[in-house]
Amino acid sequence: MINNPYLKxxxxxxKLERSLSGNSIDAYLTDIDKLFQYFDSINKHTNLKDVTSNDLKLFITWINELGMLPSTQARVISGLKSFFSFLLLEQIITIDPTALLESPRLSRKLPDTLNIIEINQLIEAIDASKPDGMRNKAILEVLYGCGLRVTELISLRISNIHYESEYIKVIGKGNKERIVPIGASALKFIKIYIEESRVHISIKKGFEDYIFLNRGGTGLSRISVFTMIKALALKAGIKKSISPHTFRHSFATHLIEGGADLRAVQEMLGHSSITTTEIYTHLDRDYLKGIITEFHPRS
Known part of the structure; x- marks a missing residue:
């Protein structure tokens, strides 16, 4: 990454004022770095104070010609807007060149989901006799039973489980805490994993309170959870492209299809805006047609 004094x-x-996670911060800086790469590619070493709206429009054209997807372009533009807003806030610039910058129109892609049969197939594909078997069962139960993001899952602590009340405390985006109910099945597998499998791991200092550990006694990585799920999908013969987030999508979709209140689902998912949660209202069209037929007086 280009060493620019303003990036630090x-x-x-x-980190301090917006309380973003390390992953989010890295994404912002990587996207802003693309602007500096563009200026280098055209041999234009522009001072940030002199960047114009036209410069940024040419930059957007450049990343478009590189074949960058509209969704990625939109993310880059969002990063630029945040960066130049910060420069304006700090009085480093006097005019925000991103003010008239428009993001590409995006179609709202419905997330892939798994049905309950496919979820059971994945869980049944786990070999419980292997050292990681019970841990992986507990992971899938928690992902589907609580709708967690993968980062939230690997950060879960033993001290955040409340067995009697059947809820867990989750640290979400921006270090925001939320309380999420956890079902009996997920609690059962967590307890079995902790009492029968985890006790045999030599736990490294600092990881004593983490629920899910690798064989080396430290916390799991995001990649290891992705890899485990991809391998299970292959073993179970599921052709869909799935990831840990697929379980979150399935959690939300199945709740809403079952009649759950949208606000309650928003709270459990940790969405700051209900608009984000509304993407999960893609109910089966035949079901919706049946509702109209049964309840509308003109049908």
Whole structure:
């Protein structure tokens, strides 16, 4: 990444004032770095104070010609807007060149989901006799039973489980805490894993309270959870492209299809805006047609 004196200040701002996670901060800085790469490619070493709206429009054209997807372009533009807003806030610039910058129109892609049969197939594909078997069963039960993001899953602590009340405390995006109910099945597998499998791991200092550990006694990585799920899908013969997030999508979709209140689902998912949660209202069209037929007076 290009060493720009303002990027360090921006990084501190994202971390301290906006309380973003390390992954989100890295994504912001990587996207902003693309602007500097563009200026290098055209041999234009522009001072940030002199960047114009036209410069940014040419930059967007450049990343479009590189074959960048509209969704990625939109993310880059969002990062630029945040960066130049910060520069304006710090009085480093006097005019925001991103003010008239428009993001490409995006179609709202419905997330892939698994049905309950496919979820059971994945769980049944786990070999419980292997050292990681019970841990992996507990992971899938928690992902589907609580709708967690993968980062939230690997950060879960033993001290955050409340067995009697059947809920867990989750640290979500921006270090925001939320309380999420957890079902009996997920609790059962967590307890079995902790009492029968985890006790045989030599736990490294600092990881004593983490629920899910690798064989080396430290926390799981995001990649290891992705890899485990991909391998299970292959073993179970499921052709869909799935990831840990697929379980989150399935959790939300199945709740809403079952009649759950949208606000309650929003709270459990940790969405700051209900608009984000509304993507899960893609109910089966035949079901919706049946509702009209049964309840509408003109049908």
């Amino acid at each position: 200040s921006f990084k501190d701002y994202l």
